[in-house]
Amino acid sequence: MKKTLRLALTALAVVLCATIAPAKDAEVVMGAARTAAYVPLLKGKRIALLSNMTGMVGKKHTLDIMLDNGLNVTTIFSPEHGFRGTADAGEKVSSSVDPKTGIPIASLYEGKSHRPSKETMSKFDVIVVDIQDVGLRFYTYYITMVNLMEAAAQYDKEFVVFDRPNPNGMYVDGPMLDMKYRSGVGRLPIPAVHGLTMGEIALMANGEGWLNDSLKVKHLTVVRCLNYTHQTRYRLPIAPSPNLPNMTSIYLYPSTCLFEGTSASLGRGTKKPFQIYGHPAMKGKGYKFSFTPKSVAGAKNPPQLGNKCYGRDLSHLSDEEIIAKGMNLEYVIDAYRACGLGDKFFTAFFEKLTGDRSVRDMIEQGKTADEIKATWQPALEQFKQLRRRYLIYEE
Helix, strand or coil: CEEEEEEECCEEEEEEECCCCCCCCCCCECHHHCHHHHHHHHCCCEEEEEECCCCEECCEEHHHHHHHCCCEEEEEEECCCCCCCCCCCCCCCCCEECCCCCCEEEECCCCCCCCCCHHHHCCCCEEEEECCCCCECCCCHHHHHHHHHHHHHHCCCEEEEECCCCCCCCCCEEEECCHHHCECCECCCCEEECCCCHHHHHHHHHHCCCCHHHCCCCEEEEECCECCCCCCCCCCCCCCCCCCCCHHHHHHHHHHHHHHHECCECCCCCCCCCCEEEEHHHCCCCCCEEECCCCECCECCCCCCCCCEEEEECCCCCHHHHHHHCCCCHHHHHHHHHHCCHHHHECCHHHHHHCCCHHHHHHHCCCCHHHHHHHHHHHHHHHHHHHHCCCCCCC
């Protein structure tokens, strides 16, 4: 093993990595499992850990691994859905104490700022991130990380990312974010499907000067995965959030999440969230599949609650079929045309998800999914060139 130094503008980034190419079919090793790489780096320092229920190595949580190795974790940060991952999307999550260890949990989904207080920042020397992302611009875990990077830069704290694979990391697709639509579900000028791990996003955000107020993390370290490339089909052992229960939902998420910005249901409140879609107005239009969203844990008040929806079941699609289509607008276009609601089909949230206004406009103009996708390509090619500067895994 060796340390590879990488200079990202004025900030020093260290990538703890292997010098050999990944062996074919070798098991992926999480950054959090590589204690020999990070324990010497963290020993004797006060540590804040951003993690949740996905921060596992086998059957053991990263928090317990760190404590077993004599590391001094003084604070736990919890993201959207909370430390145990049971809260609804966007739901306020209160600060608390971890019952197993007695370590204080500082929720980053409690106040409006989603940033730690000055008092909280005084309780540690280094922030460690270990959380499973799914590779979408509108999936909020990377935004929480970037917010913490800004806090680390402001208070001169070290920042370490225990990297994990991106299950949608095998391609780049979707519209780029027009920064006038920057929001809590879109933080950086990247496409909807960015093809980066959390470690790579951290390097890019820091290196490109995307932190607010021109802030820079002076000491940024990524403890990379072993035996992973961007073509690795890594299957998540733990659901990353309540409504992404399986790999089908995760592979469909780039496409079906857009229903969050419409009046249609994408299956929240059913056993197949993000794998089905429908609307009561689609009744009698030849749709044989139907479902009725209910209030359930993780989806207490889902869209179209209690209403019978007619639409399509996508859960039978193969992984390869879904991945080959990339970010697929066919489903939203299908529902838009079937509902006959015109512009009322969409909500203002649709632009926050797509990152620009043109997608809605082109759908309303009758453009096909392929015609719309073609408009993304010039900007995507530019992004891919930028992305290559920060990749720490083979494409």
